[in-house]
Amino acid sequence: MSYLAFSKRWANYLAVQTGLSSEKVLILTYVIEVLALNLLSVIMTLLLGLLIGVLPGTAACVITGFIFRHTAGGAHSNSPWRCGVITITIYPLIALLAASLSGLSQLYFDILLAVSMLLGLVAVILLAPVDSPSAPIISPARRKKMKLISVMIVLMLAMLLLILQRSQWVYARQVQLCVAFSIIWVSLMLSKQGYQLISLIDNI
Amino acid sequence: MKYKLFGFAVTLLLLLANITSASACFAGHYQPEVPESLRR
Secondary structure, three states, rough: OOOHHHHHHHHHHHHHHOOHHHHHHHHHHHHHHHHHHHHHHHHHHHHHHHHOOOOOHHHHHHHHHHHHHHHHHHHHHHHHHHHHHHHHHHHHHHHHHHHOOOOHHHHHHHHHHHHHHHHHHHHHHHHOEEOOOOEEEOOOOHHHHHHHHHHHHHHHHHHOOOOOOOOOOHHHHHHHHHHHHHHHHHHHHOHHHHHHHHHHHHHH | OOOHHHHHHHHHHHHHHHHHHHHOOOOOOOEEEEOOHHHH
């Protein structure tokens, strides 16, 4: 199994200190890599969001992406660094787009939200959970459970949009659009076209 | 004391490994290879 040098080094250090078996060292290496890369990606994404003045929107995008992809899965890049670039740029860009469109007329705004929810719902019903060769979902029961949770998450996000619709919060419209655009993005990542896009980026 | 701290860190990380491996993916667009023993 191929992991980055830093995660191997940290795991080996902890293993030496506590006398772990080689199997446990492998698990430690995996979890250190997952936590460190994701933490770094999230921090850098939020920093970029802050720099371009769309921090609340970027945070909304990251949270939506996390809860959606957690059970629905989706396309992954082969390289952690390319993945970092995608994650760090896409969510602040979505937030920027949402901020620029937040003045949209109510009719178009509502249509956009409805389309995103419908797209998200259809995508999870037809495609979720989308696993990767690095993390295959073996059990059919687990697959079924993840699909059900994915559908529930989309419905919960739809409820959140309805709550935000009545909210007086200054960022409510912006966050609504961020949630909607993030759902469109993560739904795309479930599809064949999403896989093609990520493999195109991998081949750059 | 030092051994206990490392032991606690390792236990916590192993618990997190079980939790993260139960999800289809995490926040980012990269998925490290899940060890065989965590695949289900």
